[in-house]
Amino acid sequence: MLIKLLKYEVKATGRLFLPIFLSLLVLAAINKILSAFNHPTWTTPAVITMIIYSIIMAGMFVMTFTVMIQRFHKNLLTDEGYLMYTLPVKSWQHIISKLLVSLMWIIASALTAMLSTEIIAYKPGTLGKILQALATIHNQIIGNFGLSAYLLLLEMILGGLITLASGILIVYASIAIGHLFTRHKILSSFGAFIGLTTLSQIYLVLVFQITRIAHFANFSLYNITSNEFVRSELIFASGFILIAIPCAAYFAVTNYILSRRLNLE
């Protein structure tokens, strides 16, 4: 069922994102061609395409954000929820499908933005230089860290994904909390968002304090092992757990409300 939900979520959102990705890339290409002429007649059109390009770029990021909120709120908590909630599907599957597809579009937007700037900045030979530079960086990292560099990279990506998911889930949880109120749901959602953000800040401060106290108590990872690799892995692992805790909490709150406290108008 999750696969089916994902399929329809991608269909529902893809029709919004794909045209904007395409237009961004096309405008970048047009801009590149126009400025390649390097002739006064083509300066004005080049500037205009550049302006439109920038507007679309900004629009794309605003859209990624609003679609993330809209898909959750409109599809699950307004009239469309009558359809979604009578499907034989668990509420956690709804949340996961929305979360994964949102993550996918955020990453796709970032990649499209990068690709389009590459198109604009492209000069014959730059691609080779970029690849060369990447290869040098790659070799240096491998030289310093060995094969564990790949693991490190994987962990950094994973950490990034958890952080991103946390950012989306805090919004879902806020909307869900707002739904608990019989009136002023949107205002309550904003309030919930501020509340949750504050709680997360307090959590971070506490975590920081605890590690500091542990440090002064002479309890640190350095005492556990002398192996550099194991140490860095332990640091990563504890980091993951620390950022995953609020993430899991937002998910649990959202799921509890959607499965146990749902009251569609």
Place this chain on the structure above:
Amino acid sequence: MSTIFECSGLTKKFGSKTALSGVDLKIERGQIVGLLGPNGSGKSTLIKLANELLTPTSGKILIGGQQPGIETKKIVSYLPERTYLNDWMRVQQIIEFFSDFYDNFKPEKAYDMLKRLNISPNDRLKTMSKGTKEKVQLILVMSREAELYFLDEPIGGVDPAARDYILETILSNYNENATVIISSHLISDIEKILDYVIFLNQGKVVLTSTVDDIRDAKGKSVDLLFREVFKC
């Protein structure tokens, strides 16, 4: 006969307002049941509770012996009193959507009914009138071979000519073992297809009876009885 729908002590409050209060009901399989009552009597609330769209304040609901959840959603087909169709799909896409999620959905049935009502499967949901959307929803709901149908005001928004077709659709699309619960305040229109009636007023059940009993014992039509019970 076995019980398909049962609730006991079912109460739903919205803030300080009580929409349903201590409702006890038992509905057997294989009949068409009219859930009747004036506006605001709690008909939609009861149906929404059965579909898990609302959380009860207290009390219990059992559908086929189970509490509302995934298993009951597989056997319940629900027509809400509002349109839940999104605006980006075509009719054939929403049919595909239903086939994907419900094992008991019969697409050929849906296409057949669309044809009879002159609705093109290629039409976009966005461009449809409210009445057409309601017809599409009813087609979707009735194309499922469910055990229990909840139809919330199925004829409220359509013209009298379409009403007859809709009632005929309901009658011809449900099998002997299935149960249909129809909520309405347009009693004279649906009276002829009902086997059993539940009168609801201000969140309480005021009367349950078979239609035959009303006609034979009381010598009245359901419509007349309704007017007497709910006299303002």
